Amino acid sequence: MLILAIDTSAVASAALVSDDTPESLVGSFATEDTRSHAEVLAPGIEELLAETGLTGADVDALVTGVGPGPFTGLRSGIVTARTLAFVWGKPLYGVMSLDAIALEVAESTDAAPEFIVATDARRKEVYWARYALAAGQLPQLVDGPHVGFAADLPELPVYGAGAGLYADVVNAVPEFSTSQPEALSLGQFALARLAAGEQLLESTPLYLRESDAQVPGPRKRAL
Amino acid sequence: MTHSQPGGPLVLGIESSCDETGVGIVRGTQLLTNTVSSSMEEHVRFGGVIPEIASRAHLDAFVPTLREALAEAGVTLADIDAIAVTSGPGLAGALMVGVCAAKALAVATGKPLYAINHLVAHVGVGLLETDDGGRPASAALPENLGALLVSGGHTEILRVRNITGDVELLGSTIDDAAGEAYDKVARLLGLGYPGGPAIDKLARTGNAKAIRFPRGLSQPKYMGTAEEPGPHRYDWSFSGLKTAVARCVEQFEARGEEVPVADIAAAFQEAVVDIITSKAVLACRENGITELLLGGGVAANSRLRQLTEQRCTAAGIRLTVPPLALCTDNGAMVAALGAQLVMAGVAPSGIGFAPDSSLPVTTVSV
Ligand SMILES: [Zn+2]
Numbered sequence: 125m126l127i128l129a130i131d132t133s134a135v136a137s138a139a140l141v142s143d144d145t146p147e148s149l150v151g152s153f154a155t156e157d158t159r160s161h162a163e164v165l166a167p168g169i170e171e172l173l174a175e176t177g178l179t180g181a182d183v184d185a186l187v188t189g190v191g192p193g194p195f196t197g198l199r200s201g202i203v204t205a206r207t208l209a210f211v212w213g214k215p216l217y218g219v220m221s222l223d224a225i226a227l228e229v230a231e232s233t234d235a236a237p238e239f240i241v242a243t244d245a246r247r248k249e250v251y252w253a254r255y256a257l258a259a260g261q262l263p264q265l266v267d268g269p270h271v272g273f274a275a276d277l278p279e280l281p282v283y284g285a286g287a288g289l290y291a292d293v294v295n296a297v298p299e300f301s302t303s304q305p306e307a308l309s310l311g312q313f314a315l316a317r318l319a320a321g322e323q324l325l326e327s328t329p330l331y332l333r334e335s336d337a338q339v340p341g342p343r344k345r346a347l
Numbered sequence: 348m349t350h351s352q353p354g355g356p357l358v359l360g361i362e363s364s365c366d367e368t369g370v371g372i373v374r375g376t377q378l379l380t381n382t383v384s385s386s387m388e389e390h391v392r393f394g395g396v397i398p399e400i401a402s403r404a405h406l407d408a409f410v411p412t413l414r415e416a417l418a419e420a421g422v423t424l425a426d427i428d429a430i431a432v433t434s435g436p437g438l439a440g441a442l443m444v445g446v447c448a449a450k451a452l453a454v455a456t457g458k459p460l461y462a463i464n465h466l467v468a469h470v471g472v473g474l475l476e477t478d479d480g481g482r483p484a485s486a487a488l489p490e491n492l493g494a495l496l497v498s499g500g501h502t503e504i505l506r507v508r509n510i511t512g513d514v515e516l517l518g519s520t521i522d523d524a525a526g527e528a529y530d531k532v533a534r535l536l537g538l539g540y541p542g543g544p545a546i547d548k549l550a551r552t553g554n555a556k557a558i559r560f561p562r563g564l565s566q567p568k569y570m571g572t573a574e575e576p577g578p579h580r581y582d583w584s585f586s587g588l589k590t591a592v593a594r595c596v597e598q599f600e601a602r603g604e605e606v607p608v609a610d611i612a613a614a615f616q617e618a619v620v621d622i623i624t625s626k627a628v629l630a631c632r633e634n635g636i637t638e639l640l641l642g643g644g645v646a647a648n649s650r651l652r653q654l655t656e657q658r659c660t661a662a663g664i665r666l667t668v669p670p671l672a673l674c675t676d677n678g679a680m681v682a683a684l685g686a687q688l689v690m691a692g693v694a695p696s697g698i699g700f701a702p703d704s705s706l707p708v709t710t711v712s713v
Contacts, residue, residue, distance in 0.1 A: 162443050166450035166698045173454075180455055195399065196440045199406045200447040207451035210410045211424060329406070335399035339392050340534070 125184045125318070126150065128208070129311030130169070132201030133193025133221035134243055134285065134304040136161040138169045140176055140183075141311035148315055151176045152308040158244075161200040169204070180212035187314040189221035189305055191330040192251040192269050193243070198329055206327055217314060218325035222253045224309035225284045226263040227316075229255070229300065238266075240278060242286025242294070243305065245271050250286035251332065252277060262316055271332045356428040356689040359416070359452075360682025361409075363445030364437025364465045365500050366390060366401040368408035370416035371679025372427075373686050378475045379420035381672060381679035384408040387541065394534045395527070396499065398438045405444035413448075416678070424456050429695065431685025434462035434713050435706030437500065442702035450698045459695035461685045462713035464706055465676075467514050469642040470494040470507055471684030472673045489665075493517075493636035495627045497651065498643030498676070499526030499541070502583055502623070504630045505708060510684070511691040516708045517630045518581025521564070525619055526645050528585035532592050532615050536608050546612045547648050553609030555617040560591050562622040573633050581630040588618055620651045628658045640667045646674040688712050 126142045139152035153168045155161075173179060188205035191198045209216035222241040229235050235257055242252040253268030274282075274290030282294045288301030314324060355375020362369035366386045372379040386404030390396050417423065432449035435442060446462070453460040474488060494505040502520040507513075523531070526543055533542025538549065563584030564570075571577030592615055599606045631639055641655055646668055659666040673679060688711075696713045703713075 160701070162446050162450075163699055163701045165447065166454050169451075170454045170698065196402065196443050199402060199440075199444055203406050203409055203444050203448045204451040206406075206410050207413075207448045208455050210413065211452060211455035329403075331403075335397055335403070337393050337397040337400060340394050 125315065126178070126182055127185050127187050127311050127314060128183045129187040129307040129314060130165070130201045130205045131189030131221055131224060131305050131307040131310050132161045132165060132197050133189045133191045134158050135306065136165045136168065136201070137307040138165065138172055139306070139308040139311045140172060140178065141308065141315055143315050143319065148312050149308065154306045158194070158197060161197045165200060165204055180208065180214070183212060183214055185214055186216045187219055187311055187324070188216065188327050189224065189307070189310050190218035190325055190327060191221050192245070192271060192332045193221055194246060195331060202327055202329055216327050218327040219310050219314050220253070220265065220269060220325065220330065221305040221310065222251065222269055222284070223263070223265065223313050224305035225300070225303050226255045227309045227313045228303065229283045230257055230263045232299070234297070234299070236281045238280055240280050240282040242274065242277065242282050242284045244286050244289055248273065250274050250290065252286060254278060254280070262313070262320070269330060269332065356686050357422060357426055358429050358431055358682045358685040358689060359427050360678040360680070360685050361430070361432040361445045361449045362465070362676055362678045362681045363405045363441050364433045364435070365441060365676055366396045366404070367676040368405045368412050369676060369678030369681070370412045371677055371682040372416055372420040372422060373475065373679060373682040375686055375690070376474050376476050376683070378679055379422065380416045381677050382412050382416035382419060383677050384412045391540050394540045395530050398440055401438060402440040402444055405441055409444065409448045427456065427458055429459045429461060429685055429689050431461040431463050431681045431688070433465045433468065433681050434700060435465065435703035437465055437704060439702065439704040442704060446702045453698050460698055461688050462696040462700045463681060463684050463688070464708060464711050466496060466501065466503060466505065466708045467510065467711045468680040468684040469496050470505065470640055471510055471687055472642065472669050472680035473640045473667055474687065475669070475673065475679065475683050489638040491635055491637040492640065493631050493634070493638065494640045494642060495623070495655070496643040497525045497623060497641070497645035499530065500524050501643065503708065504581055504627050506634055506636060510711070511688050511693055512711055514708050514711055517634060518583070518626060520583045520585060521579065522584050522586040523589065525583070525585060525623060528589055528619060529645070531589050535593055535596055536612060538612070543645055543648055546616055547650065549609050550613040550616040550650065553607070553611070553613030555613035557607065557610035558595060558614040560588055560614055560618040562618055563587050565622060581626050583622060583626060585619065588615070616650050620648070620654050623651065624654045624658050627655070628662050628664065631664050632662055636664065638665050638667070640669070642669065642674050644675040647671050
């Protein structure tokens, strides 16, 4: 099974993953910055297909990170995935973006049995979720995702760029202090879950915050 | 590129610069479909367009709108010769959704993509043939063409020498768009959102001469003369007008009198329409413009149409107003301009461009 995975919850990234390939990796790209998704995502995907000599017809399914992440960036990946899936006539699944980091934690040597993944939510807050780990299994989401202040996180080791930003108030794991959700891990996670017969999400974004719009109150009348 | 079909290139246009998700398909100058999904209802309780709400709605509306447009036009994506998308000006987060969708469409289909200017697209729509019994279609835009665009997001007077490459901004609002002023004043008067239709309707029962509101930027220091134009000869300002309406309402309330809402609506509308049309016609006369196209959602306003027609006729200017569904933001206008670019042999934009919320009108395509 060949999956095209896309995530723009933090950086812009895309990956082709397949269960026929060692480590599942067929090809991938990721940007460093978190603000140029609209420019770089489509060219990145086009290049990825060209480099691997694959086309939409070869792809069996698409997977998009559904956040949480800054809204505008997050939408750029989801609308890209939805449009590609529509044109190619392929199924589209959603995966919670923090799962990508959780899988990398699970595969690392110093994984804690219970841990937090956190990314930057801007406005001095983090997006976070709590995971449990059992030997030989995929990380299990036990709480979240949420958005809130880093200082209010449960007292567990925290992985991800959200921990690195607030290392003064959380138990940040240094090796992961700049980690962002990326499509490669997201796609690998999706492959593993599908292989285990587990369900994935729909492509509905997890905004976690309202639009900030205020319903105007009644106008004050002059006396 | 080749477009073998008779009648010109088949172009799909995508619009998402404000609160309308639009997908239009044209063949040359022939309109095949104009499919629009609006999030207007979701903004009503806020009294204005909330960018984040509009962006969320674009994300969910895009694929269904695309599917519907293809079905209505009876074409497949394989038939399409080119894709066009609004890349600016507009709300940044809203533009992003349409631009990313258009790029994905280009990647998935291999079709060329044109990133185009929303304002110029409002003019391009005037080239579409219409079957509403109106003005017969013209194969090319007339010479000496101007465009007056009035909507909730913009108020501009343009000179269009060549729609695919030579468009000049003669004047624009320096603060609120006219439609925005309508929304704010409608709120002051308790008339709800959107303000344009509400004020237009109520104004018909009011006396426009009961109160006189200021005409922004009409003083000599802003206007200058034709030989020595002032700094804002063809520009508009509506924020002072809004303040004047607020003060007027307060004065009636302070005196314990009933607020003459219909008279205020009529006088406000007269102030807006008077200054828009007088400056637009002045700009036309002084720039040799003899053909004027009226576009944007406020083209629906009965008084604006009436006074523009009247003043254009008096000045010997021929006025064209496209059907209303093509005046408000839509994908067909994007497709119409896209088709012009294809026919003029303009190179596509590729897929590496960024949306630009303040794209200048001189940039017809990126
Ligand atoms: Zn517009």
